[in-house]
Amino acid sequence: MxxxxxxxxxxxxxxxxxxxxxxxxxxxxxxxxxxxxxxxxxxxxxxxxxxxxxxxxxxxxxxxxxxxxxxxxxxxxxxxxxQRLNVETVRALHKIAVDEDCWFYGYTTEGMIDGDNWSRTTPESQWLKFCYSSENRNQLERVRAKAEEVGLFEITNSHPSNIELNPSGIxxxxxxxxxxxxxxxxxxxxxxxxxxxxxxxxxxxxxxxxxxxxxxxxxxxxxxxxxxxxxxxxxxxxxxxxxxxxxx
Incomplete structure (x- = not known):
């Protein structure tokens, strides 16, 4: 059996x-x-x-x-x-995306947020996951290195062209x-x-x-x-x- x-x-x-x-x-x-x-x-x-x-x-x-x-x-x-990501942490991750000119997206309890609707976020937004997406492998490596300096995350992907960050241990x-x-x-x-x-x-x-x-x-x-x-x-x-x- x-x-x-x-x-x-x-x-x-x-x-x-x-x-x-x-x-x-x-x-x-x-x-x-x-x-x-x-x-x-x-x-x-x-x-x-x-x-x-x-x-x-x-x-x-x-x-x-x-x-x-x-x-x-x-x-x-x-x-x-x-389990949620800290809002200040997400802001730091967003800054990396802006500095690197890298597409980003993520999920809050209200739904998906990306470069087109980032203005919808508020200090009360409950972030569950933050992601970067790029076909440029070197860019993804730079972004990952910078993200690791922000804090501890579970860093994975759902495709070779993205990086997904969840709270550590999740x-x-x-x-x-x-x-x-x-x-x-x-x-x-x-x-x-x-x-x-x-x-x-x-x-x-x-x-x-x-x-x-x-x-x-x-x-x-x-x-x-x-x-x-x-x-x-x-x-x-x-x-x-x-x-x-x-x-x-």
Whole structure:
């Protein structure tokens, strides 16, 4: 019998295909796992507003981990935990973006903020994540070095061309640990599936960490299991191999 009781799925590049849709095969595998008593959750870098439609589409009633772990939701409308970046810290990170002429964006509890609507921010804004984006690798390295001088962060990415900063100690893994506490499970009973560096912590801490076939090379090297790409229903392959077939 499979020891996996909880499946944690990244969204972009993992559960979602290139058209940001959940394939029929992925949908079927998730439904079958749930029918066998396995809890399926979303663990994403997205904010809850843009993650919620997929949660609803799959008829999930489980918790959600959003904004790389800065928020954990008992359900789509019931917040369980939230960790914030200091407003002064965000201002310092914003100054780096301006000085380096680097595109930036981030998430507050009100939604996404970027270079086009920065004026909407206030001293009361509750920041959950701050990000930089550039196709210039040298620029990203300079920006990262300057950001590290500002303070301690969890620094990851959801694509090789961006940098994502969350409060120190906050990751998808920390969010999943909170979910495990809610459900009286251990991390050994979790299978996590992802493709980017913001999935690294959960892939390493889960009982089974599975990298997508389209995952960044660094991510693939961290895990013992690699599934098909998000164009090949890689999530469904992983669920069937490591959860459903393990029961037989």
């Amino acid at each position: 499979s020891r996996i009781k909880l499946i944690a799925l990244d969204l972009d590049g993992t559960l979602l295909n290139e058209d940001s849709q959940v394939s029929e095969e992925n949908r079927k595998a998730i439904a079958e796992a749930r029918s066998q008593g396995v809890t399926v959750i979303v663990a994403t870098g997205r904010e809850v507003q843009t993650a919620k439609p997929y949660w609803q589409e799959l008829n999930l009633e489980s918790p959600m981990v959003t904004v790389n772990g800065s928020e954990v939701w008992k359900s789509s409308g019931e917040l369980y935990m939230r 990751s998808k893994a920390s969010g999943i640990r909170e979910v495990c506490d809610l459900l009286a499970l251990s991390m050994e009973e979790v299978m996590a599936v992802g493709d980017s560096l913001n999935d690294k912590a959960m892939l390493l801490e889960a009982g089974i960490g599975v990298a997508m076939g389209n995952a960044q090379d660094e991510v693939k090297q961290l895990v013992n299991a690699v599934t098909g790409s998000n164009r090949e229903d890689g999530v469904a392959q992983a669920i069937r191999r490591y959860v459903l077939e393990a029961d037989k």
